[in-house]
Amino acid sequence: MLEDKNPQLTPISTYGEFGLIKHLTENFSFKNTSTEISIGDDAAVINPENKKIVVSTDILAEGVHFNLGYVPLKHLGYKAVVVNISDIAAMNAIPTQILVSLAVSNRFPVEALEEIYAGIALACKHYKVDLVGGDTTSSNSGLVMSITAIGMEDSENIVKRSGAKPNDLLVVTGDLGGAYLGLQILEREHAVYLANPDMQPEMEGYDYILERQLKPEARTDIKKTLNELGVKPTSMIDISDGLSSEILHLSDQSKVGFRLYEEKIPMDSLTISTADELNLNPAMCAMNGGEDFELLFTIAPEDFEKIRNHPDFSIIGHAVELEHGNYLVARGSNELIALNAQGWDAFLKK
Ligand code: ADP
Ligand code: MG
Secondary structure, three states, X not given: OOOOOOOOOOEXXXXXXXXXXXXXXXXXXXXXXXXXXXXXXXXXXXXXXXXXXXXXXXXXXXXXXXXXXXXXXXXXXXHHHXXXXXXXXXXXXXXXXXXXXXXXXXXXXXXXXXXXXXXXHHHHHHHOOEEEEEEEEEOOOOOEEEXXXXXXXXHHHOOOOOOOOOOOEEEEEOOOOXXXXXXXXXXXXXXXXXXXXXXXXXXXXXXXXXXXXXXXXXXXXXXXXXXXXXXXXXXXXXXXXXXXXXXXXXXXXXXXXXXXXXXXXXXXXXXXHHHHHOXXXXXXXXXXXXXXXXXXXXXXXXXXXXXXXXXXXXXXXEEEXXXXXXXXXXOOOOOEEEOOXXXXXXXXXX
């Protein structure tokens, strides 16, 4: 696809390094007054006024985190921003700026980079963040993208992974497992395509989970919702690696254990039916799948009534004393299954 010797495509060498950066970034506009100096100088200047700065960075490597055989470049650009914005949202901060660094091989034409930047631009617009810098270099193999996100918040509003207390309620936003099952469908259809390029991929009916995988959103809306409800989480994390591992992170940092109720894990009906179709346990997909970019947090028991019937939230468990450990309470049987990687072997099979 990218290797096509299409004469319409422009080799990167047509632009000098700075010419290329200018070309890719010239249509970005700025939305935050905290952005004082942006692309074009030796460094960006950001004015946080009286707030704390929250910073996070993530690397995405071709073949490790994404496969260009089925991930459109524009989606890749968008998602690369979203995963970083999600980390800022997980601190209960407001994302304000990003920096984008790229290592790119010359098998990519300028048009491919334009697609990636179109996705980045869309995410910047949607999340009201400013692209204030980055770095560009060549790569001998695949595409590597590193994004740094900056956010701001008053010190007292920042929420950490530590802070959960025994009896706090464990709450998650949205629904889980969809992104993982979307990936399974993309991989299945890609394998069919590789075996026979004339076969039509069968993606119809899977829209929701494909979107969860290809165009996830960061829950920057939750901060406002919680604020309106008068709830400040006692601890928070975003779900990038799967519910199970994120619970263990909260446990580790907060020094509490957790009970997670399988029957309470929110899942879309398409997630469940696709798991059934692929002979996977849907709860396992939510627990170990990852990339849902929902927020997982704890609240004080007194806040139960404020959250209880809210459509954005599901109460899925509670914190216990650390020595009581981290367990899934299985649907029906109430059997306790330890939340750790090995414990899932038996559970993997349906
Ligand atoms: P330096 O040599 O000082 O590192 P560069 O030529 O790498 O400067 O970058 C020039 C300007 O362009 C800087 O403001 C830098 O932040 C920005 N920049 C470089 N690469 C990118 C990129 N991929 N995306 C956005 N901005 C970039
Ligand atoms: Mg540089």
